[in-house]
Amino acid sequence: MSMAGSAHAASTLGTAAAAQGRYFGTAVAAGHLSESAYASTLDTEFNAVTPENEMKWDATEPSRNSFSFASADQIVSHAQSQNMKIRGHTLVWYSQLPSWVGGLAATDLQTAMDNHITQLMTHYKGKIYAWDVVNEAFQDGGSGARRSSPFQDKLGDGYIEHAFRTARAADPNAKLCYNDYNIDGVNAKSTAVYTMVKDFKARGVPIDCVGFQGHFNSASPVPSDYQANLQRFADLGVDVQITELDVAGSGTAQANSYATVVRSCLAVSRCTGITVWGITDKYSWRSSDTPLLFDGNYAKKPAYDAVLSALGGSGGTTSGGTTNGGTTNGGTTNGGTTNGGTTNGGTTDGGSSGGTSGAACSASFGVVSSWAGGYQVTVTVKDTGTAALSAWTAAWTEPQGETIANLWNAVQGSAGGQTTAHNAAYNGTLAPGASTTFGFVANGTAPQTPPAMTCQPS
Incomplete structure (x- = not known):
């Protein structure tokens, strides 16, 4: 033994x-x-x-x-x-x-x-x-x-x-x-x-x-x-x-x-x-x-x-794991500190088109962690069109009284009373069918129903 x-x-x-x-x-x-x-x-x-x-x-x-x-x-x-x-x-x-x-x-x-x-x-x-x-x-x-x-x-x-x-x-x-x-x-x-x-x-x-x-x-x-x-x-x-x-x-x-x-x-x-x-x-x-x-x-x-x-241990060779979908901005985190228990998630938006002919994208919202006073979301942006995207902007309405504490892998903004997230410099280009993600931590209570999201090629 x-x-x-x-x-x-x-x-x-x-x-x-x-x-x-x-x-x-x-x-x-x-x-x-x-x-x-x-x-x-x-x-x-x-x-x-x-x-x-x-x-x-x-x-x-x-x-x-x-x-x-x-x-x-x-x-x-x-x-x-x-x-x-x-x-x-x-x-x-x-x-x-x-x-x-x-x-x-x-x-x-x-x-x-x-x-x-x-x-x-x-x-x-x-x-x-x-x-x-x-x-x-x-x-x-x-x-x-x-x-x-x-x-x-x-x-x-x-x-x-x-x-x-x-x-x-x-x-x-x-x-x-x-x-x-x-x-x-x-x-x-x-x-x-x-x-x-x-x-x-x-x-x-x-x-x-x-x-x-x-x-x-x-x-x-x-x-x-x-x-x-x-x-x-x-x-x-x-x-x-x-x-x-x-x-x-x-x-x-x-x-x-x-x-x-x-x-x-x-x-x-x-x-x-x-x-x-x-x-x-x-x-x-x-x-x-x-x-x-x-x-x-x-x-x-x-x-x-x-x-x-x-570390000086031994355990045999393992398989290759998953490949990377993009890099983050300079290793900078908002405390590096997010993520946790699984709660609700959902796909929203059938895709918006604009800009280049055949360009379209969708955004899906998923809560991956929640705790007293806050929650974390991952948003998946997908090229749903027939042409490659060179840039994208997702938009949604945050529940009243809630605020975003940190957002990463995208640039936060606002338009028409909605919160927006525009691609970062490194993840705007997507081939048809390809996807990328960004995330954020919000102060408030995780929504039971994901908010409607739109995605606009730009």
Whole structure:
């Protein structure tokens, strides 16, 4: 029995990582845990979890001081039953905030932030390995400036330090992390974060780790100085963690990128673990990019083999998985953090024509995840005509009082009282019969009947 167990241990991601003194985790959606293939893949392959949406502010405190933990509790209980580490995500973030937070005056906002941190951390005290205390507080680009948000605009730079001190008081034993995207290599944004962490360590501000999200694609590949950047943060005396890893693409290129990330983590002694942002491509927030280690049928992809090999495990060769339908914009996510349980979906619009003769398209709306205060949608745009599309615009009416928090793989706009989404630079061209997807997270309640959508070639 013990020999069989050892052989099994060598052939899974979590046990191979554990042999290297690391964890290998995944983002988890409570709504998918009832799917047997999802749960069995999670339990077999991973030894750490991060809730995708269930611990965010809109899910846990949709109205002031009224807390909802049921979905997050479900993930935590499942993880504990499998003896998995749990990363808490996220306490303070500019996105997926309920509307009441942004309307508070400064003093009241400070009180609400302190209470939110304290209530969440107290509820899960002793169960969470590490918390993303503050998420994505820095702007993209070369300025190194802080991102505009209710917290930054009303409380100033000091809100980050205050959040970490509040978190330490709430749970002295949890690791406290700062988490961000596009800080994977040495650049202006990562250097701004580095400067903040260095200052925090010098002044005794409690920070234990930095999370590097790791959303990669052909336009934003794994940087050549990736390992060196991880090391320079580790040299400050903090752990480094890969927190939301996914790589757009397929085949050898995707596999090589994943292997590079794993080898870089293993080469940095304070890199404590890796989390991929989802189990299967079909539930990924960027599903058309097929960015994960398991395809839509839970088959292991070449990237899986590459990761297992880099971890020192062995498991045999697997099949090729799905191919990629497009790349995303620079690896930038809205927190990288979306997707979850399956709810309703539906196809709308029989196709609209216009522009080039024979050009027509349709748009179908499907809710792939919902939680208290929000939901995620994937929209599939298909060329239904006899001519190739060079551009498209989808339009629909959001339910009254609901707002879109983030939209990706398209450019959001409005026209005639409707919300519109125009193709991004990389996914406007479609051959007849071909399709692409974009997605968004909305604040509100998932519709039981999908809204009518139109699609206009342009």
